[in-house]
Every structure is written in structure tokens, then in C-alpha cells.
Amino acid sequence: MTPPESTPPESTPPESTPPExxxxxxxxxxxxxxxxxxxxxxxxxGVVALREVNLRVEQGxxxxxxxxxxxxxxxxxxxxxxxCRPTEGAVRFLGRRxxxxxxxxxxxxxxxxxxxxxxxxxNMSALENVMVGADAHHRTGAVGAALGLPWHRHEEKxxxxxxxxxxxxxxxxxxxxxxxxxxxxxxxxxxxxxxALATDPKLLLLDEPAAGMNPAEKRSLQxxxxxxxxxxxxxxxxxxDMGLVMDISDHITVLDFGQKISEGLPREVRADPRxxxxxxxxxxxxx
Amino acid sequence: MSDRTDSHLGSxxxxxxxxxxxxxxxxxxxxxxxxxxxxxxxxAVLLALxxxxxxxAIGSFMSPYTDWASLLFNPIGTYILLAIGLNIxxxxxxxxxxxxxxxxxxxxxxxxxLGIKHGFTFWxxxxxxxxLASVSGVILGAPTLRLRGDYLAIVTLGFGEIVRITxxxxxxxGGARGLTPVPHPPGLFGVEFTLDPLPYYYLVLAMIVLxxxxxxxxxxxxxxxxxxxxxxDEDAAELMxxxxxxxxxxxxxxxxxxxxxxxxxxxxxxxxxxxxxxxxILSATILAAxxxxxxxxxxxxxxxxxxxxxxxxxxRGFADYRILVFGAALVLMMALRPQGxxxxxxxxxxxxxxxxxxxxxxxxxxxxxxxxxxxx
Numbered sequence: 001m002t003p004p005e006s007t008p009p010e011s012t013p014p015e016s017t018p019p020e021x022x023x024x025x026x027x028x029x030x031x032x033x034x035x036x037x038x039x040x041x042x043x044x045x046g047v048v049a050l051r052e053v054n055l056r057v058e059q060g061x062x063x064x065x066x067x068x069x070x071x072x073x074x075x076x077x078x079x080x081x082x083x084c085r086p087t088e089g090a091v092r093f094l095g096r097r098x099x100x101x102x103x104x105x106x107x108x109x110x111x112x113x114x115x116x117x118x119x120x121x122x123n124m125s126a127l128e129n130v131m132v133g134a135d136a137h138h139r140t141g142a143v144g145a146a147l148g149l150p151w152h153r154h155e156e157k158x159x160x161x162x163x164x165x166x167x168x169x170x171x172x173x174x175x176x177x178x179x180x181x182x183x184x185x186x187x188x189x190x191x192x193x194x195x196a197l198a199t200d201p202k203l204l205l206l207d208e209p210a211a212g213m214n215p216a217e218k219r220s221l222q223x224x225x226x227x228x229x230x231x232x233x234x235x236x237x238x239x240x241d242m243g244l245v246m247d248i249s250d251h252i253t254v255l256d257f258g259q260k261i262s263e264g265l266p267r268e269v270r271a272d273p274r275x276x277x278x279x280x281x282x283x284x285x286x287x
Numbered sequence: 288m289s290d291r292t293d294s295h296l297g298s299x300x301x302x303x304x305x306x307x308x309x310x311x312x313x314x315x316x317x318x319x320x321x322x323x324x325x326x327x328x329x330x331a332v333l334l335a336l337x338x339x340x341x342x343x344a345i346g347s348f349m350s351p352y353t354d355w356a357s358l359l360f361n362p363i364g365t366y367i368l369l370a371i372g373l374n375i376x377x378x379x380x381x382x383x384x385x386x387x388x389x390x391x392x393x394x395x396x397x398x399x400x401l402g403i404k405h406g407f408t409f410w411x412x413x414x415x416x417x418x419l420a421s422v423s424g425v426i427l428g429a430p431t432l433r434l435r436g437d438y439l440a441i442v443t444l445g446f447g448e449i450v451r452i453t454x455x456x457x458x459x460x461g462g463a464r465g466l467t468p469v470p471h472p473p474g475l476f477g478v479e480f481t482l483d484p485l486p487y488y489y490l491v492l493a494m495i496v497l498x499x500x501x502x503x504x505x506x507x508x509x510x511x512x513x514x515x516x517x518x519x520d521e522d523a524a525e526l527m528x529x530x531x532x533x534x535x536x537x538x539x540x541x542x543x544x545x546x547x548x549x550x551x552x553x554x555x556x557x558x559x560x561x562x563x564x565x566x567x568i569l570s571a572t573i574l575a576a577x578x579x580x581x582x583x584x585x586x587x588x589x590x591x592x593x594x595x596x597x598x599x600x601x602x603r604g605f606a607d608y609r610i611l612v613f614g615a616a617l618v619l620m621m622a623l624r625p626q627g628x629x630x631x632x633x634x635x636x637x638x639x640x641x642x643x644x645x646x647x648x649x650x651x652x653x654x655x656x657x658x659x660x661x662x663x
Contacts (some may be wrong), residue, residue, distance in 0.1 A: 081526055107528035118522040121516050123633040135509045136528025142347045142537055145508030146501040152508065159509070178634070199528050 002198075032095030034059045034203045034234035035080065035111075040089035040099075042075055042258075049075040052089070052256045057203070057251070059094075062235045063223060064245045067255035068278055073238045074116060076255070077205050081113050082106045093203065107136050112201035114192040116208045116238070122181035126172065126191050129180050130163035133198030166194040170224060186217040190224070197228070204228060206237040210244055222248050246270060254278065300470025303367025303623055311629060338493055341485055352603035357484040362596035364491035365553050370576045370592035371498045371585065372545025377574065378583035379511060381518030382432070382539035383440040386447025387568055389427075390420040390543040392454065392565040394550020395469075400561050402461050402470040409472035413551045419538045420547020429540035432532060435521075447570050454562040465577055469554045480555070487556045498545055499585055505541070514538060515633070579620060581635075590628055594620075 009201055037055040041048070049072045057063040065073050078084045082103040091099040098106050112133070121129050138159060144152040167173045170190040175183055180191060189209055196204055208224070210218045222244055229235050239245045245252065246266040254262040254269055256278040262269055269275055321329075339345070346355025376384045397416035401407035407415075432444045435457060455463045471480040478486045505511050513534045516524035525531045554560050572595060580591020600618055602609035620628065626635040 083522070083526070095485060102530075103525045104530045106527050107526065112528075113526060115523070119520055121519040121523070123636045124512070124515055128512060128515075131509075132512050132524070132529065133527050135512060138509050140509050141511055142505060142541060145510050146504050148504055156508065181636075195527060 031059055032092070033057055033283055034061075034094060035236065036090075036092040036095075037076070037079070037080070038090040038092065039085045040076075040079060040091065042079055042084060048258055050079070050086070053255070053258070053260050055253055055260065057234060057236050059202075059234050060229065060232070061250040062229050063170060063251045063253070064249040065236060065238045065253050066240070066242075066245055067257065070257075071278075072258040074207060075258075077113055077207055077238065080106075080205065081111060084250055090118070099126070104136070105200075107122070108166075108201050109261040110202035111205065112199045112203075113205035113208065114189070114194035114196050114207055114209060116211070118185075118188050118192055120180040120191060122179070124180060125177050126161070126167060126175045126180055126183065126194075127163050127177065129191060130194050130198045131159045133195040134159040134162045136199040151173045151275055163194075163198060166197050167191075169192045169227070171220065175279070186213050186221075189221075193224070193228075197233075201233060203234045203236065206235060206239075208238055208240060210239055210241050218244055289560070300622060304625075307623055313634065323363075334496070338489075341488055349597070350600055352599050354484065356488055358597070358600055360484050360487045360491055361553060362600075363593055364488060364495065365549055366573060366576055366596040367499060367589055367592040368491060368495050368549040368552070369546060369573045369590045370580070371495065371502055372542045372549065373573050374577050374582065374585070374588045375502060375505070375545070376538050376542035377577050378588065379506065379514040379518070380535055382492075382535060382538065383436065384443045384542065385440050385567075385574065386427075386443035386450075387444065387542070387546055387573055388565045388567070388570040389447045389450035390424060390546030391550040391553070391569070392450050392562075393420045393423055393543075393566070394547035394552075395554035395560050396454065396460055396466070396550075397547070398551045398554045399466040399469045400600060403466055403468070407470075409470060409551075409555055413548065416551035417544045417547045420550065421544040424539045424543025424546075425536060427543075427573045432535045432539065443569070444570075446626060447565075447567055451562050451565050451567075454565070461561070463562060465559060465563075467559040469558055471558075472555050487552075490555075491552055494548060495589075498548070499589075503585060510534065510537065575617070579617065579627060581624075581630030583633070584627070584629055584631035587627055587629030587631070594628075 033056045035055065035057040037053050040050055040053045040055075042050040049059070053072070053076065055065075055076065063185065065076060067073055075084065079086050079099070080093075082098070082101055082105075086099050089099075090097055093106070093109060093111055096109070098109065098111070101109075109235070121132065124132070138155045140149075140152040140155050143149075164173065164176065167176060170193050172187045172190050172194070175187055180188065183191060183204070189212075193204075193209065209225070210221055213221060225235055225237070225248060237245075237249075249266055252263060252266055252269045253260060254272070254275050261274045261278055262272040264272075299651075318326075341356040341359055343355070349355055350358050369387065372390075373384065373387045376382050376387070392418040397419050398407075398409065398412045401412050401415070406547055427443070427446050431439060434442060454460060460466060472490065474480065475486075478489075480486050480490075513524065513529045513531075516527070516529055517531050517534060540637050557564075573592070576592040576595040577588050578591075579595065580589065581587030594616075599609055599613045602612045624630075
């Protein structure tokens, strides 16, 4: 295993790379992980959604978070993006604590996400949706906008160009002026990715990006995720499509009932009996 | 009268609705295709109309019972200005404000108090009144904008009442007897502001044009996009890096600013102001103007405010029944155009789907949402 895979305590030492994923340029072991969850506990009243979850995503990787329904995968995303504040434990992004930081500030630091149930601004055009993301780093206030000051015009122009570029990058530049809710389902997912990318994230969280897509769409999505990684960003995805996950991921973490039950390279995870048990249920004779 | 109203109900109602929607869509498409000089031509014609509006020829039809020029200043001009301000809060940011009259009162009292007791003149007080109203908007908004929907409406309703009752009970600002004489603006370009309503009309017209220009610019900027995003899905907006609280507060402050502006301009003409000038019903009326015209769309709310202000005066001949006729006209308009007379296309789509996702969890999105086109 050449670059950024560091060895989490209980996983087997990585000895080879999955053949199909090209690894990004070498990275030293000293770099802080893109994302680190340190003994995170998340309780909602009496329900424990996450139990002492430790998670590490190295920079420049495509990492996946899998597990049966209700395992707490989306809760991990909510904890990372500041939607929920973890009951215990710490969340670090590039070595800095981000638990308890306001949501929009976490975005500014470089974490962006998409949603499992698509949450576009339905009645804005595709371009405007992406421009909202690009605005995250803009500073024009009401005065600049009302008076049409030069820096405001500059930012508008720059935001519009960036948004158009990103729509092109995700492959829906022909949808530029269409209302977001008019787009076909797969394009809505791509638009969400473009909107998230517009905030210039170092870490992109994709919540079931392939849900509802046909095989051809999935293949091109897979290629898109690789291109995102190759542009220097780290990707963490939740996905139920095992083919896609196994194909694309550099590292997989498996959650079940809010606990991490396994992690490692795709083929290690696939062979792990605990994972098989979680997905298929315990063998009938063991109770 | 009632027979004719009845014929609009039932199944012809939906037909009439469709007819009106078709017409407004056609106008909108035409506008979207119009070239730059065509648009400027329309702006010029509208402005010329507004300038020519006080002529007696138009007035004899529009207002046979009351002096047309005074009517154009108040309530018509004042309502339009207030509606433009409230539109930023309600139409753009989607925050229901039921106490908007408070900012109008703060503007009016600023001029009255400082003018009478401290000899301030109109123009500096205009700025001061806007700033004070805006600051009070922030003071109201900072603790309350964390509330959503109905709760915010109730708090703002209370604020409107608090301002009015405080004015009634504070002797330093005239108490229930009010303040008089509020100074008129000093002469400008050789025009004297005295009892003649005409100069005041042109003053409020100038303010309306300014407010429209600023409002449209905001709408088409990062600020307007943030407001729309907040209105459509506040959580998603926050997770895309929009500081939602800050932008909601900004909407409140700018709305209050325009309310204060309207207050100062209005009190500059009326000489005498009292707390009874600022009842809750005025907040409700302005809100009705915004919703009736089509929240979020400037041409719509200008028309809406005009109608709300003008209709009761036009029906003065019906004597005691004029409010009844006014009410019937409102009901009829809302039956025909529930989304407002000239709504923005985006806003009418939002009303049509009248629901938005609010969870981050495991539901499946509905790809079959109502189709919309977004004008560019």
C-alpha cells in the first residue's frame, strides 16, 4: 500500500492496493487525516445512534461508509457537518476540532455534503443553485449589492463562471437555466454534487449518490467521483450499491447499530465474517 | 351585484383562474424576451405615467370623492413604499412579520420628536429615522429570528403593539395626544413643501423609485439568492455555507429601514401624528397588499398596494358599504389569483407545491415535484 493509508488499530495491515483505483501522488504519513472521529457518541434521548465510533479518512482518498439501514451512517454525516453536536467525543477536520462549530463555518473550512433525499433549492435554476454554493466564500453585503459596487460585480461574474464550469464538470451544462426540480433524477444528484463542489470543499461527503440511478448513470457517477478525488479532494461516501463501493473505494468503514464493526480495504471488508453477518443476519445455529 | 359574484364561483372559477394565469404567463414570457431598450422604454413609460398621475383628468375618474393628489401621497404612495419594504421580509426571506407598522411609527416619531423638540430639519432626520428603524429591526430580530413560522409572527405582532402602546403612555413624545406641528421638509429645487400635496407625491415617488432600484439589485445578488435559499430550505442553505441567521437579520433590518423611510416621509406632510395612526390593522393591510399583489415580485406588490390603498377611496360613494365592497373585491381577487395578482414564477411554484423537505434522514426525494421554469 503506497500512500496515505494509515493503519487503524484493529485492522489488518494494508499490503496491497486495489488494482482498479489509481492512487494519488505520494503523501507523507505525517499529514493529518482529512477527517477523524474520535470516540464519537451520539445520543438522541434514549436512542444511541453512534457508540464510540472511531473513523479516519486520509487525505486524497475515496472512503466509503457502509452498513445496513439505520446503522448510523447519515448520523455520522450530520455530526461532521454540524447538524448534530456529538454527545461525546471529538470530530477533527485536517487536525482541527469542528464539533460544536456552526454549520456554515464548517462549510467555509472546507467540508461540503449532498443529501440522501435530494435537497436542492427546487425553484431556483441549476446555475443559481450552484451559485449559492459559490457564495460561501463571497463577502459582498447588502450595501455592495444595492449600490452595484465593482467588487460585487466581480464576485457575481466570478461566481457565475465558476458555477457554469462546475455544471460542465458534473456533465449537466445543458441544464444551466432549468429549474432544479425539473431536472431528471440523476441530474438532480449531479447538481447537488456541483453545488457542494462550488463551496470548494477539501472533504466532500456524498450521501447515497447513486440511489435511484440506472447502471449507465452509476458508471458515469463512478467516473465523476474519481475525477473529484483526482482534483485533490477527499471523498467520503455512503452507498448501498456494493459493486460501486467495492470498485471505487480506497478504504471502507462498516457500521452496524451505531458501532464500527469492520474497516479496511474493499476486499478485506468483503471477506470479514462480521460484515457478512450484519448484512445477511446471524447464521441460524448461532444465537 | 351578488348574482354577478356568484357566477364566478364553482367551475367557472377555475376557468377564470386558468385564464388569468395564461395571460400573466404570456406577459412574463414577452418580458423575458424583451431586449434592453424595450425594457427601458417600458420603464420610461411607467415613470411618465407616474409623473402625470396627479393630473385632474385622471383624478376625476380615479377619485371622484377625494382630492386625488393627496390620495396619491397617502395612502397610495405610502402603502406602496411600505409594501416594498415588507416584501423584502415576507416575500424574499419568507419571514412573516405582523408588526411592520412599528417601523413606520419609529420613522414618523423620529421626525416629529426631533423636529418639534430639538429643531432637526427633514433631510438629516430622514437618514436618522431610517437608521433608528433599522436598529430597532435588529433589536427585534436578534432574539426572535431563531423562531420560525407562527412563533415569529406572534412575536412581531407583539412588537407592533408594544411600540404603539409605549408611544401612547410616554408623555415625552406626546402620549395619547400625539405630537404637532411636525415640520415640513425644507424647499428643494425651488419647490416649497407646504399644504399642497403635489410636491409630497413627487417626494414619495422618488423614494419609491429608489427603493425599487435597491430592492431589485438586492434580489439579483448574493443576498437575494441567500434569501431565496433560506425560504426554500433553510437547513440546506446553512449547509451550503449561507449564514442564515445573519441574512434573516439583514432582511429584517432592510425591511425596517424602508418602513422608517416611509414613516419620516409620511410624517413630513401630515403635521400631526398620534399613536392611533399606527394600529395593527395597518400592518395587516400592508401584508394584504404584499400577498394580494404577489409576494416577492415588485410589479405585483406595487399593483397590490395601489389597489388596497385606492379601492376603499374609490368606493366612497357607497358610503357605509364601501368596506363591504372592498372586502368582496379582496375575496374575489384571492379566489381568482390565490398566488397573488402578479407573482414571481418561482414563488407561485413554491405555493403550488406548498411543502418542503425538512429532514436529513432516510426518505426518498420526490422527483415528480411540480414543474417550474426559472426565468433568466
